[in-house]
Amino acid sequence: MKELLNFFIEIGKLKKIPRTGWLLIGVKNPETIAAHTFHETIMAWILGKEKRRNFNIERILKIALIHDLCELYAGDMTPYDEILPKNKKEWPELFDKWPRFSKIKKRKITKEKHKKEWQSLVKLTAKLSPKLRKEIRSLWLDYEMGLTKEGRFVKQAGRLTTLLQALEYGKESKGRPYKSWWTGSEEIIDDPLLLKLMKAMEKKFYPIEKLKKRN
């Protein structure tokens, strides 16, 4: 029980760690990693319940709940980490564009991120029982590598949770539209139901009047 208690104390710290992307665009009191997990889990559960999808809902919930535990020691890495200018005032501008890298660079960034996060998860789960340790690590690998339809679905739901939050921050601050999250999502999302949700977001956050005004 002592080891489980320590584990619960450790993961509780995610309730206080802000997500990096929001810090970079200058959001005050941004959502934490745990708050993002809460949002993503509910979204994945409700959308994943659709009967004809035949998803294993328990697996969806578990993957959504554990997918960001790795960020406890690895931190919340973003694609922007590579290109951050020294001057912090220039950071929000970066989010007008989705960052682009060569194929080799993309593989390098992805490999390093995966390695760092895996090491963090291994450290966090090291003292758990072998059965629980294996379960958490395999669920995480599923999310990371898209091994099952549930893993692939939760990853895309996570992306939309982030897009929704970005749109809400954009609305609250009446600031930049943060194009990058939208552009990135158009290259990432391919699940038909999640594409419908993206369409609904488009209607809510970019009503026709707003688009006409812009054009």
Next chain:
Amino acid sequence: MTKEKKFYLTKEGLERIKRECKDLRDLKFFKTKGEMPKIWHSEDLNPEYLSFQEDLSFLETRIAELEYIFKNAELIKVPPKEKQNIINLGAQVIVRVDDQTDEFEIVGTLEANPAIGKISNESPVGKILLGHKVGDEVIVSSPIMTTYKIKKIKYNIS
């Protein structure tokens, strides 16, 4: 009757599915016999198979899923030379977008991994690039209106 979904896979992707299916069938055989070979106990060697070691029903579900994929798989083939100037599944594409250069490979949903540039043909960007040629500019019709200018198309002939 509902239309069966087709899974477009590269040769490597199809091989991977075949291999995983065989490995998991072996694992099920050993599990039900109660004789697990040592190799399956190594967490480092087979990280992606970890969950199947504990959970027989999940193992069976995964085997059924792989068999379904295999049954409905369609191999992505390199198009004939005269059509290699057009983006199709399997194409490697260099684009200019937002004054930056990017490289994509258009793949089926199972092999998509946008973090390394593998874009699903069912994603808005993957879908809109299909059928276009070098020099074309395609705009994803969303509030953001991102323009992709196609600079180069190639197919890896294996």
